[in-house]
Amino acid sequence: MSVSPGGVRRALPASVRAQEEDTVTDASNREAIADMANPLGMEGIEFIEYATARPQALGQLLETLGFRPIARHRSREVLLYRQGGINVIVNAHAVGPGQGQGEAAQGNPVIAAVALRVRDAAAAYGRALERGAWAVPIRVEVMELNIPAVHGPGGSRIYFVDRHREFSIYDVDFVPIPGVDPHPPALAGLHFFGIVQYIGNGRTEDWTDFYGELFGFGPLPADAAFGILPKGRILRSPCPEAAAFYLQLIEPEPGILEMEDTECFQRVAFGTADVLATVAELRTRGVSFVESGRIQSDDKGALTQTRLGGVSFELVHHTRGCTR
Amino acid sequence: MNPLQGNVDDFGMDTISLAGPLEAKLKAIRAAGFSQIMLSARDIVGHPDGLDAAVQAVRASGLRVTGFQVLRDFEGLSGHLHDYKVDIAKSMLEMCAALGSKILLVCSSTSVHASQDLDAIARDLRKLAMLAIPLGIKVAYEGLSWGRTINEFTTAWEVVSRADVPNLGIGLDSFHMFATQTPLDDLELLDPEKIFLVQLADFMWQEIRSVEERITTARHFRVFPGEGVHSDALADLVRRLHALGYRGDYSFEVFNDDYQQIPLPVVAQRARRSALWLGEDVLRRSVPLPNQMRLRTRAAA
16 A cells, blocks of 8 residues: 655755745634744743762852852752852762763763743643653652653753742752852842753754754744854743743864764853953952953853863853843 | 775675674674674674673674664554553664664554554654654654555655654665665655665565565565666666765665575675675775775755
8 A cells, every 4th residue: 555645845944944834824823923932831941950079169160150059958969059040059969980971970060950940840841751852760859849851962851840939949859058148149130041052963953853842942043143152053942031041052063073972061151231340240259261262251242261171151241130 | 806995885784684693793794894784673682791792892893883773663653552662762762872873763664553644653753753862863764665554765755754853864775665666766856865874685586466475575585786686776776866965874684584594704795795886886986095084074054
């Protein structure tokens, strides 16, 4: 038996297909409303998690950037750092000898997880699995929250968190550090701007589809650029404007040997209204910036020097109201 | 001719053509001058020292893994059957990644339990491709000539196009293409970037009369390209694919009971003769420069 091959077509680039589909009119879509769908009700990043065997060194680095340690995990060697609306978790529990790969195996910090704020974590998790995400087995201790997660790039996880309004996940799993302000203000108005992800050669389309299908991210036009390191492809989260953030996908330079195909979340970028003033303030706190060749701090952005075997942060000119 | 002369780098052997343990297969294929090998899950899970030892043997062989086969009867199922097959697919993907294989071969379903709705098939293939993305694997979907719904490369291409995900493409198998006598002019419909694997095999009869005979021939009586009666058609196929812009791998998908009972080096030499014929006489490949490194190619804009 054979099915007629009628309608066979060449695969077209996504952008061309999108244009084609935009021009299709049918009775149910008279107005062609172009608002980006937000299928998970995503509202920004709840936290970034680093895994490291050197939690104190990373903590010191975070403190130079304006973060404050505010709470400890009830059962694990995990610390919560915060400034303004940015939560960073430093997890020394996840990485043991012989665990992890590359930098993590050396004990150096790696970005192990990103937690997305969503409308309904269970629904978001179920939807992602339905579409081909890998579930991460959760190991929770007594009275701890079961936060659903799927696999991201490398060995990373992407969590879904929906308890960020009425009470927070940290109220359950963490114990506040006594005498510490649980809501330290952000230094120079820093806020989450985005995450840079290193990807393998020829993998831009794969990851664009991955984030689009599972989370509702959409690519920006090729000429869109933020900061001082414009490269690769930028995906915008489907969040409302006040909570939007970006993923930047960067392939290796052509001519690199084939085996260097590591994929990982590489660095976090923070937005600030005045990059140079922020750079000046952070310098007084001991943060060093890359000032060489084509990478120079300017009013568009800046890049901190790499510490602890691979940790750097990017500053990007970006304004928005506090999201919390 | 020195056994390592001649450009056979585009061609690889498949472990299913050889008898014996994995290490013996790797050694024979390497010794015949091949640089790549198509692996079956059976080679890996059947290794007496387990999965890790099998992976280690493959990595130590220096052979590049063309692809990993084969996930069967995946698409079109629903409910618990679908969930079961997703679990199987995840195991296959994990083995594929452990072996350093960039391609998972998936054959079109023969199951009477599977939906024949092309959109349902496309949706399942899209999900499979999503599962493969974090592992860096491409899914090559092949229309088995006795597949229930998808049995020609044209319909395989139709569902791949409907699924519309970058790491899902098609796998071509000359045996199935010739068995169904799908016009090779239809290759023009394909985007060469979405042909992820081409498997070549010849066979000894001019015509296959029934589906049963087709299955028997496919599983027991295939021969290397140039050894059967379809050499001209194979040469034509390879030239057409080249003209279309295909620059990927060709693997010899030769299931043959006789080859299972003659020494491995003898079979590997037959494969090599086939590769030299295709590489030098048909495609007229130039011999690579010595000490050439494989560098990344700049991704298409």
